[in-house]
Amino acid sequence: HLMSISGLHITMLAALAFAATAFAWVRVPRLALWVPAPSRALALAALVVLALDPWAVLAPGFWLSFGAVASIFYVVALRTGRAGKLAAAFREQLAVTVVMLPMLLAIFQ
Numbered sequence: 001h002l003m004s005i006s007g008l009h010i011t012m013l014a015a016l017a018f019a020a021t022a023f024a025w026v027r028v029p030r031l032a033l034w035v036p037a038p039s040r041a042l043a044l045a046a047l048v049v050l051a052l053d054p055w056a057v058l059a060p061g062f063w064l065s066f067g068a069v070a071s072i073f074y075v076v077a078l079r080t081g082r083a084g085k086l087a088a089a090f091r092e093q094l095a096v097t098v099v100m101l102p103m104l105l106a107i108f109q
Contacts, residue, residue, distance in 0.1 A: 010065050014069070017045075021041070038073040038076065038077065039073060039077075042066065042069055042070060042073060045066075046066055049062065060103075060107045060108075063103060063107075064100065064103060064104070064107070067099055067100060067103055068096050068099065068100055070099070071095045071096050071098070071099035071100070072092050072095065072096060074095065075091050075092050075095040076092070
């Protein structure tokens with residue numbers, strides 16, 4: 001329950017942040033050079049979270065959330081060519097599963 005509810009809320013906030021960032025990058029192209037995607041954006045998000053709550057680094061949700069997003073960024077960055085939407089979604093889900101499984105087993109046994 002915790003993972004699905006937390007994941008849903010994080011996804012909604014991530015979608016909102018993505019929409020705002022994409023809007024800003026289209027309107028002000030210099031922003032794309034100042035904060036390039038995807039790895040620096042993730043590091044900036046982690047920095048903001050830790051600035052607001054330094055103890056977040058001890059929470060499983062911090063590692064699960066940022067681990068999942070990092071795995072998606074990694075898979076998306078490795079894309080070459082034009083894969084179908086279903087194949088791309090399958091690769092992303094597989095990456096999240098592979099990355100999250102050891103963390104889930106370690107945290108929740």
